[in-house]
Amino acid sequence: MNQTYALIMAFLSVVIVNNFVFTKFLGICPYLGVSGRLDMALGMGLAVTFVTTLSGVLTWLVSTYVLVPFHLEITQYLCYITIIAGAVQLVEMYIRKFFPVLYKSFGIFLPLISTNCVILGLCLFINIFWATNNLLETAVLSSGAGMGFALAICIMAAIRENLVMSDVPESFKGAPITLITAGLLTLAFMGFAGMIK
Amino acid sequence: MANEHSAADTQYFRAFTTGLWRENPTFRLLIGMCPVLAVTTAVKPALTMGLSVIFVLVCSNIVVSLIRNLVKPHLRIIMFTLAISTFVTIADLYLKAFQPQMSEALGPYVPLIIVNCLIIFRAEACASKSSLTISILDGISFGGGFTIALCILAAIRELLATGKIFDVSLMPSDYVPLLAMQMPVGAFVTLGLLVGLSNLLIKERTS
Numbered sequence: 001m002n003q004t005y006a007l008i009m010a011f012l013s014v015v016i017v018n019n020f021v022f023t024k025f026l027g028i029c030p031y032l033g034v035s036g037r038l039d040m041a042l043g044m045g046l047a048v049t050f051v052t053t054l055s056g057v058l059t060w061l062v063s064t065y066v067l068v069p070f071h072l073e074i075t076q077y078l079c080y081i082t083i084i085a086g087a088v089q090l091v092e093m094y095i096r097k098f099f100p101v102l103y104k105s106f107g108i109f110l111p112l113i114s115t116n117c118v119i120l121g122l123c124l125f126i127n128i129f130w131a132t133n134n135l136l137e138t139a140v141l142s143s144g145a146g147m148g149f150a151l152a153i154c155i156m157a158a159i160r161e162n163l164v165m166s167d168v169p170e171s172f173k174g175a176p177i178t179l180i181t182a183g184l185l186t187l188a189f190m191g192f193a194g195m196i197k
Numbered sequence: 198m199a200n201e202h203s204a205a206d207t208q209y210f211r212a213f214t215t216g217l218w219r220e221n222p223t224f225r226l227l228i229g230m231c232p233v234l235a236v237t238t239a240v241k242p243a244l245t246m247g248l249s250v251i252f253v254l255v256c257s258n259i260v261v262s263l264i265r266n267l268v269k270p271h272l273r274i275i276m277f278t279l280a281i282s283t284f285v286t287i288a289d290l291y292l293k294a295f296q297p298q299m300s301e302a303l304g305p306y307v308p309l310i311i312v313n314c315l316i317i318f319r320a321e322a323c324a325s326k327s328s329l330t331i332s333i334l335d336g337i338s339f340g341g342g343f344t345i346a347l348c349i350l351a352a353i354r355e356l357l358a359t360g361k362i363f364d365v366s367l368m369p370s371d372y373v374p375l376l377a378m379q380m381p382v383g384a385f386v387t388l389g390l391l392v393g394l395s396n397l398l399i400k401e402r403t404s
């Protein structure tokens with residue numbers, strides 16, 4: 001019971017309080033680039049959630065059972081990026097086979113998931129900075145990080161759909177106003193700070 | 198002969214100046230934004246990050262340019278990424294050994310240079326098609342543009358948040374520090390205003 005409670009708290013913490021986009025600035029590129037339409041943002045968020053969960057668990061397993069026992073920590077970045085690229089390739093093939101329409105609308109953004117900072121950032125936090133010590137916690141935190149990204153990107157897409165109608169100064173259209181909006185959003189999310197450590 | 202020589206010179210000059218302003222990665226192209234926002238709370242970490250990126254970018258451009266005729270097209274992205282990861286590991290170990298405090302302050306953002314879109318973008322757009330000299334100049338140019346942008350943003354944020362730059366007080370003694378500038382909101386809003394400003398400058402010059 002106590003452990004379940006701790007897991008739920010860790011999940012909420014990584015989704016809302018320590019959201020990767022709003023507090024750690026990870027995954028800003030797709031956040032600014034792709035988040036123009038809500039349905040695409042949701043698809044992107046779900047794809048990223050799947051990849052983070054998969055690669056978080058895989059890198060934790062490789063790190064714990066291969067790299068650390070054989071003292072190969074020096075190659076950890078190489079291993080992580082290879083695992084992530086493999087996981088993204090898997091998702092890409094799956095989506096191309098079963099959801100061809102979605103695949104077309106993603107275009108270049110799908111292979112670019114492998115250079116999404118959220119995923120490598122999560123693998124680094126899982127294995128080095130938080131140093132989680134069991135598989136369940138790793139899985140929960142990994143999926144939480146992905147869902148936090150999905151949440152952020154969906155909120156942003158919904159705001160940007162309405163931003164089209166508003167009267168923005170010519171030179172601030174596009175990226176600048178998006179950045180300022182994102183700044184105000186982080187201010188709102190700061191309200192959660194300190195609720196869960 | 199003289200003409201050929203000057204044509205080559207302009208080509209090199211162009212490779213060197215593109216990234217500094219006309220295609221500045223941060224203000225014009227908006228790529229590689231994670232470190233831009235995360236490490237610019239003060240000038241010192243921003244400068245360290247900028248120099249690390251220049252090192253990685255130049256080295257990866259050299260390697261990519263040298264192997265550009267050997268790799269198969271469908272394998273190139275993973276080859277580029279592996280080359281980049283190797284150099285990032287070198288930079289990370291160097292910082293850990295000689296600048297331990299800075300390494301701790303930068304935290305995950307040094308290894309995250311691996312997925313900085315700027316580096317893979319230059320590898321793909323320039324180094325995989327150009328000669329060695331052009332690739333090196335291109336790396337210095339885009340790395341330099343990135344570093345300058347990082348330092349401008351960091352200087353503004355540090356000055357407004359603490360009233361100092363490099364521990365030198367620049368504000369009047371009764372200045373009330375704007376703490377928000379050190380938080381995420383300060384990063385996003387300052388960068389948004391700077392990008393808007395650079396759009397304005399470009400538009401005035403072209404019209």
